[in-house]
Amino acid sequence: GATMAKSKFEYVRDFEADDTCLAHCWVVVRLDGRNFHRFAEKHNFAKPNDSRALHLMTKCAQTVMEELEDIVIAYGQSDEYSFVFKRKTNWFKRRASKFMTHVASQFASSYVFYWRDYFEDQPLLYPPGFDGRVVVYPSNQTLKDYLSWRQADCHINNLYNTVFWALIQQSGLTPVQAQGRLQGTLAADKNEILFSEFNINYNNEPLMYRKGTVLIWQKVNEVMTKEIKLPTEMEGRKMAVTRTRTKPVPLHCDIIGDAFWKEHPDILD
Ligand code: ATP
Numbered sequence: 001g002a003t004m005a006k007s008k009f010e011y012v013r014d015f016e017a018d019d020t021c022l023a024h025c026w027v028v029v030r031l032d033g034r035n036f037h038r039f040a041e042k043h044n045f046a047k048p049n050d051s052r053a054l055h056l057m058t059k060c061a062q063t064v065m066e067e068l069e070d071i072v073i074a075y076g077q078s079d080e081y082s083f084v085f086k087r088k089t090n091w092f093k094r095r096a097s098k099f100m101t102h103v104a105s106q107f108a109s110s111y112v113f114y115w116r117d118y119f120e121d122q123p124l125l126y127p128p129g130f131d132g133r134v135v136v137y138p139s140n141q142t143l144k145d146y147l148s149w150r151q152a153d154c155h156i157n158n159l160y161n162t163v164f165w166a167l168i169q170q171s172g173l174t175p176v177q178a179q180g181r182l183q184g185t186l187a188a189d190k191n192e193i194l195f196s197e198f199n200i201n202y203n204n205e206p207l208m209y210r211k212g213t214v215l216i217w218q219k220v221n222e223v224m225t226k227e228i229k230l231p232t233e234m235e236g237r238k239m240a241v242t243r244t245r246t247k248p249v250p251l252h253c254d255i256i257g258d259a260f261w262k263e264h265p266d267i268l269d
């Protein structure tokens with residue numbers, strides 16, 4: 001504090017690097033689970049998509065948005081989540097290390113804190129970790145292209161994984177055989193294998209698996225019971241009260257096309 005005397009050691013602070021994010025740019029923090037291939041196996045994740053794990057990831061991301069400042073949108077798939085801070089945020093004077101470490105630690109502690117709510121009879125066997133990185137995007141177009149890139153990645157991986165695990169679980173192929181079967185195939189080939197061999201129309205697979213999860217702030221009506229104290233009555237009376245709150249709401253929609261951004265122009269202000 002200002003009133004505290006400075007010691008002769010104070011100069012060591014000057015060794016701290018300046019990591020201020022460039023002014024007026026979008027700041028993105030992306031987290032990714034550490035060695036989740038192994039974590040998924042040890043915790044018996046359903047293959048190719050464990051919905052408990054995806055919902056837990058989204059709960060953690062909602063907690064991050066509610067606890068930290070100025071996050072306008074988040075996007076998640078598999079073991080990763082990206083958080084976008086508003087262009088003109090001045091949270092922690094835009095220091096990249098503060099953004100990244102607060103997001104990563106809040107997310108990781110939430111993952112452990114809420115584990116039981118999603119994995120009722122699967123104990124958490126060891127403490128999971130997440131890496132983080134900060135990327136700064138200078139324009140709305142580069143930010144939208146960043147998010148499109150992550151959603152395209154979700155699509156490519158999920159199409160591959162859906163066929164790969166069908167070949168293993170339904171046709172009895174080994175992982176090596178399934179990989180060989182898919183070598184060099186295009187998206188159309190994978191759709192065709194799913195349809196002709198497994199009677200699966202990929203477009204009917206759950207949206208959460210195909211599109212990932214977008215979190216945006218939306219007004220929601222909450223009904224809660226409130227005790228109303230009336231001056232004429234000794235006992236409080238319970239009443240249902242509806243109030244409006246702004247919450248991070250999950251959507252499983254396309255964010256690559258223009259429609260999403262036209263529908264939510266406020267996100268990019
Ligand atoms: P790294 O530490 O380099 O990130 P990783 O093993 O986490 O290594 P990723 O490329 O991040 O590698 O892949 C995450 C892996 O976690 C997926 O390949 C998948 O095996 C597993 N995984 C993550 N989420 C789920 C889920 N919801 N359902 C099933 N498996 C999942």
Ligand code: ATP
């Ligand atoms: P910031 O988010 O800026 O770090 P802060 O409240 O964590 O805010 P610090 O300067 O880090 O501020 O100080 C940590 C505070 O936490 C201490 O001032 C003290 O009040 C409390 N605290 C931390 N550890 C202990 C402890 N072992 N026993 C009692 N109080 C503690």
Ligand code: MG
Binds near residue numbers: 032
């Ligand atoms: Mg990786």
Ligand code: MG
Binds near residue numbers: 032033034035036079
């Ligand atoms: Mg990972």
Ligand code: MG
Binds near residue numbers: 032033079
């Ligand atoms: Mg990953």
Ligand code: MG
């Ligand atoms: Mg502190």
